[in-house]
Amino acid sequence: MPHPSVGADTTASADVTDLAEFARSLRDTRRSMSQTLHEILRTATTMIPGAITGCITTVNKGVRTVVASTDPLAEKLCRLQYEMQEGPIPTEVHHFDVVVADDLTDEDRWPRFAASAVEEGFKSLAAFQLFSNADDIGALVLYSAATGAFDAEAVTIGEALSAHAAIAMLSARDNEQFRTGLASRDIIGQAKGMIMERYDLDAVQAFDLLAELSQQQNLPLHRVARELVDTDHPTNSTF
Numbered sequence: 001m002p003h004p005s006v007g008a009d010t011t012a013s014a015d016v017t018d019l020a021e022f023a024r025s026l027r028d029t030r031r032s033m034s035q036t037l038h039e040i041l042r043t044a045t046t047m048i049p050g051a052i053t054g055c056i057t058t059v060n061k062g063v064r065t066v067v068a069s070t071d072p073l074a075e076k077l078c079r080l081q082y083e084m085q086e087g088p089i090p091t092e093v094h095h096f097d098v099v100v101a102d103d104l105t106d107e108d109r110w111p112r113f114a115a116s117a118v119e120e121g122f123k124s125l126a127a128f129q130l131f132s133n134a135d136d137i138g139a140l141v142l143y144s145a146a147t148g149a150f151d152a153e154a155v156t157i158g159e160a161l162s163a164h165a166a167i168a169m170l171s172a173r174d175n176e177q178f179r180t181g182l183a184s185r186d187i188i189g190q191a192k193g194m195i196m197e198r199y200d201l202d203a204v205q206a207f208d209l210l211a212e213l214s215q216q217q218n219l220p221l222h223r224v225a226r227e228l229v230d231t232d233h234p235t236n237s238t239f
Contacts, residue, residue: 033067033169034068036168036169037056037067037068037169038068040056040068040140040161040165040168040169041054041055041056041068041069041070041140043161044140044142044158044161044165045070045142047157047161048126048142048150048154048157048158048161049149049150049151049153049154049157050124050142050144050146050149050150050151050154051126051142051143051144051149051150051154052143052144052145053069053070053071053073053074053122053142053143054069054070054074054140054141054142054143055068055069055070055074055075055077055078055140055141056068056069056130056138056139056140056141056169057078057089057138057139057141058136058137058138058139059135059136059137060135060136060137061135061136062135064082066078066079073120074141074143076120077116077117077120077122077141077143078141080113080116081110081113084110084112084113084116086109086110086111086112086113086114087110087113087127088101088110088125088127088139088141089127089139089141091109091110092109092127093127093128093129093132093137093139094129094132094137096129097128097129097159098126098127098128098129098155098158098159099126099127100124100125100126100127100150100155101114101124101125101126102124102147102148102150103123103124103147103148104117104118104122104123104124104125104147105118105123105147117143121145122143122144122145123144123145123146123147123149124143124144124146124147124148124149124150125141125142125143125144125150126141126142126149126150126154126155126158127139127140127141127142128140128141128142128158128159128161128162129162130162130165130166130169131166131169131170138166138169140158140161140162140165142158187225187226187229188207188210188225190225190229191206191210191224191225191226191228191229192206192207192210192225193206194228194229195209195210195228210224210225210228
């Protein structure tokens with residue numbers, strides 16, 4: 001018979017390998033934020049023992065958003081936490097790296113939310129902080145149909161996965177903002193060129209005119225530029 005530690009060592013080795021592969025896959029800068037979030041949830045429910053459904057939620061400058069979920073029920077449970085002001089997201093995940101509820105049928109920290117989760121068939125949960133600063137919080141919340149599903153092994157894997165996920169999310173967000181900025185700059189350049197040609201202005205004068213229109217219409221500069229370009233060259237794209 002094999003030594004009792006062999007199975008555990010093999011499992012641990014597999015976990016490390018899977019985490020390494022997960023980290024490598026998230027370095028792909030071509031991934032959109034949506035693709036990154038989907039991969040995080042897929043990997044979490046595959047790798048973390050007991051996890052069967054979950055969501056990723058953020059609070060940015062007071063705006064609460066469920067940015068991704070494995071299914072509508074997981075999204076509903078995350079939204080319920082905000083509506084009830086109960087559960088790890090609104091009460092604890094800002095202060096702790098991990099929050100675990102082993103038995104939602106006997107959970108006195110958030111009794112109303114726990115009862116709602118149990119009604120939907122869930123008995124335990126684990127919430128992992130992805131990132132946190134003064135006005136920007138991200139959390140991965142996982143649910144299980146079994147009590148005590150998120151033991152020490154599950155928490156260890158979840159913490160490691162969350163560290164990689166946080167870096168990937170912030171990187172994807174920066175990349176999307178960069179691409180949006182480039183697109184905005186390009187459309188502003190097109191609008192400037194049209195104004196320069198049409199009104200015989202130089203680049204500075206054309207930009208000043210765009211800025212003046214932006215102030216008059218109380219619209220972002222790139223929106224004014226887009227409307228101007230679309231007037232002459234209609235498209236279906238928006239920013």
